[in-house]
Amino acid sequence: MIVLLQESNQKNNFMKNIALIIFTIFCSVTQIAAQIKAGFKGGLNIANVHNSIANDFTSLVAYNFGFIAKYSAEDSKTGVTIEALLSQKGFKGLLIPSGTTAYSLTYVSIPALMEYRPAKALYVQVGPEFNYLVNAGMKNSTLKKSMLDKYNKFDFA
Numbered sequence: 001m002i003v004l005l006q007e008s009n010q011k012n013n014f015m016k017n018i019a020l021i022i023f024t025i026f027c028s029v030t031q032i033a034a035q036i037k038a039g040f041k042g043g044l045n046i047a048n049v050h051n052s053i054a055n056d057f058t059s060l061v062a063y064n065f066g067f068i069a070k071y072s073a074e075d076s077k078t079g080v081t082i083e084a085l086l087s088q089k090g091f092k093g094l095l096i097p098s099g100t101t102a103y104s105l106t107y108v109s110i111p112a113l114m115e116y117r118p119a120k121a122l123y124v125q126v127g128p129e130f131n132y133l134v135n136a137g138m139k140n141s142t143l144k145k146s147m148l149d150k151y152n153k154f155d156f157a
Contacts, residue, residue: 038069047089060102062088064109072115079115081125084108099140105151106135131155 042065049057064087072079090104113127132154136147 035073036069036071038067041066041068041083041085045087045089047091049091049093056094058092058100060090060092060104062090062104064088066109070115077117079117081111081113081115083111083113085111087131101138101140101143103138103147104136105133107131107133107155129157131157 042063045062045064046059047062048059051057064085066083066085066087068081068083070079070081085108086106087109088104088106090102092100092102094100109129109131111127111129113125115123115125117123133148133151136151138145138147
């Protein structure tokens with residue numbers, strides 16, 4: 001009987017320890033989640049190119065949109081921002097004899113930014129941006145062609 005009680009106490013202590021660990025993890029995750037802000041981001045890209053031979057290029061107005069997550073400790077002046085964006089860039093050029101042709105590049109962009117807030121309404125972000133090319137093409141009134149094999153797939157900024 002004494003052996004059974006001792007085993008039962010060991011099981012109860014083990015279960016209490018497991019419950020305490022789960023409770024501690026839950027409280028920690030709840031505290032961290034309260035400091036993460038997430039949302040959507042969107043905007044316009046106005047891109048262009050220039051070369052030394054001719055300036056027959058014009059801007060291409062395109063889009064960017066995606067998700068953003070910010071983490072910052074309470075009452076801290078620093079934080080981290082991670083974004084996942086779909087971003088289109090490009091330009092318009094003259095392609096003879098077809099006329100004005102739009103060249104567009106579509107990237108999945110992942111900026112990872114450190115943030116510093118010197119004042120309540122002002123912040124500065126710095127960090128790398130990783131880009132992966134998912135589509136590249138040229139298009140005009142008579143032609144639509146994929147150019148994906150002509151460009152590097154990875155871009156780092």
